[in-house]
Amino acid sequence: MTSSALAELKKAGLRATRPRVLILDVLKKAAYPLSVQDVKKRLQGKVDTVTVYRTLEAFKLAGLAGHVDLQLGHSLYEFTEEKRDHHHVVCVSCNRIEDFTGCDYQPLARQALKQATGFSTIITHSLEFFGLCTQCTAK
Amino acid sequence: MTSSALAELKKAGLRATRPRVLILDVLKKAAYPLSVQDVKKRLQGKVDTVTVYRTLEAFKLAGLAGHVDLQLGHSLYEFTEEKRDHHHVVCVSCNRIEDFTGCDYQPLARQALKQATGFSTIITHSLEFFGLCTQCTAK
DNA sequence: CTCTGTGCAAAATATTTGCAGGCTC
């Protein structure tokens, strides 16, 4: 595992330092997007908080990780897998998260560009659904 | 204007206090989503920061305002107009914002519910595009 | 009059910046 993280870092053009390998491994193992605090906790003091911030930002720029915003008061990051362009459904009551894939956003992006006349390119997009999970519905 | 804000507050089931009328007016006049600081500045000291936080949250619960997240490090709010379900295109370089409308999300929501088996209801959604505006493309 | 809303102070949380030393390439 560690060695593959190392290779991915190099392929992405980043220096393969110990903190970066550790953080990338944590991201890859996570079932759901992680906050800076989440990452730090899972590394139990092995990496400084500031480094987590800087590393996640570097991963984002390098395309290794994506930024997720679920309106929880802090940013989340997740490993960018092959099955890219997946999104989340978040329970507004308990914050449970599930994924869904196959968002066909190209028509929407074209429509957005047609209306937003001051723009020339769409680079990325965010799409999140907020609802109630079955447990919270029952309550 | 002020009187209409007052009526809207009552209709939404909220007490029509001075800070709320002022904040609602500011939101309605804004061309784009505002942060807590934006709102506070436009009220030049007439309302406390904490009240702005609490009021915007109350508006959100009452359906008067919507929460927008453009990955800028803080939350934005905008008045919920009739032309609801509109979204934004944000320039990743200069943060310029434009709107677009007519996102046909029902099929996507159905697809999300089919895949997210632990969920029973979709209440709302967020969809934002990030790209380059023509000015920043030229640079 | 009752109960919610507000302002003020302070705490808690999240994020950024500066700098000296360490490690990758």
Add this chain to the structure above:
DNA sequence: GAGCCTGCAAATATTTTGCACAGAG
């Protein structure tokens, strides 16, 4: 060896909480 990366300290920004008083209904 050069230059990027890290840890530590501290500054800055954002959001939340507690409480006494004010104002809406």
